[in-house]
Amino acid sequence: MASVGLMHYLLLSAVLFSIGLYGMLVKRNAVVILMCLEIMLNAVNISLVGFSRFVTPALLTGQVFAIFIIMVAAAETAVGLAIIMAIYRRHETIDSDKIDLLKW
Amino acid sequence: MGLDIAFWVLAVISVGAALSVVTQSNVFRAALALILCFVGVAGLYVTLSADFLAAAQILIYVGGISILIILAIMLTRDMQHGSPSNKLQIPAMLVAAVLLGVLVYTLTNTPWIVSTQSPVEPTTAALANKLFGAGGFILPVVIGAAMLLAAIIGAIVLVREK
Numbered sequence A: 001m002a003s004v005g006l007m008h009y010l011l012l013s014a015v016l017f018s019i020g021l022y023g024m025l026v027k028r029n030a031v032v033i034l035m036c037l038e039i040m041l042n043a044v045n046i047s048l049v050g051f052s053r054f055v056t057p058a059l060l061t062g063q064v065f066a067i068f069i070i071m072v073a074a075a076e077t078a079v080g081l082a083i084i085m086a087i088y089r090r091h092e093t094i095d096s097d098k099i100d101l102l103k104w
Numbered sequence B: 001m002g003l004d005i006a007f008w009v010l011a012v013i014s015v016g017a018a019l020s021v022v023t024q025s026n027v028f029r030a031a032l033a034l035i036l037c038f039v040g041v042a043g044l045y046v047t048l049s050a051d052f053l054a055a056a057q058i059l060i061y062v063g064g065i066s067i068l069i070i071l072a073i074m075l076t077r078d079m080q081h082g083s084p085s086n087k088l089q090i091p092a093m094l095v096a097a098v099l100l101g102v103l104v105y106t107l108t109n110t111p112w113i114v115s116t117q118s119p120v121e122p123t124t125a126a127l128a129n130k131l132f133g134a135g136g137f138i139l140p141v142v143i144g145a146a147m148l149l150a151a152i153i154g155a156i157v158l159v160r161e162k
Helices: A006-026 A030-054 A061-091 B002-023 B027-047 B051-075 B089-109 B124-132 B138-159
Strands: none
Touching: A006 A030, A006 B002, A006 B089, A030 A061, A030 B002, A030 B027, A030 B051, A061 B051, A061 B124, A061 B138, B002 B027, B027 B051, B051 B124, B124 B138
């Protein structure tokens, strides 16, 4: 078994991203869709930090990008959950199949 | 050797927790599995010698975002309906599998230039220099602060009682 290197982290990141994508496409509960989005953002962060560790260990630029992604993810979660709460208050449901007002 | 074992254990934990989030029919248990996934990712940051990011991950994701998500689950009474899937299960699985295949193919066929330098440790001071020092990322930090403020105000406006 080879020693753990960049490739292992990148493959793990790809696996997590695919799991998150599958959940996002399949789930009907809007909160669960947001949870799957968080998994995808975490997968991207793993690959960024992996690049930072193995490709440019002295520069730390990948970790800075990961910090910005965490920041944007926090804002996105707050606004997303607020939108879900507003939709729930008006429609009494957060089933993404039933929220189809803009569907043509 | 210790890092290798830690990586495999944490990788299995995170992937298993992520699969549990996707397959779990109880929304609340899915949220708990999501927290486990976040903790696993924080451990992976530790194995990548990113100590500040691991702490930030625990504070923001495990402490903050998961509480927000659990609060949203509690406030929307869709819990008894569980976490059903729509009719796109097979196409979605196909899309995810194709994406995974393309990613694995490109990742394994790219000649990555891996540096043999040892990483900076501890990273907190170096990261602060990067973020706030001259020629660093101070403008994105300020924009990010404004964005967080806008997001908070937007969230308050969205959920306010009329």
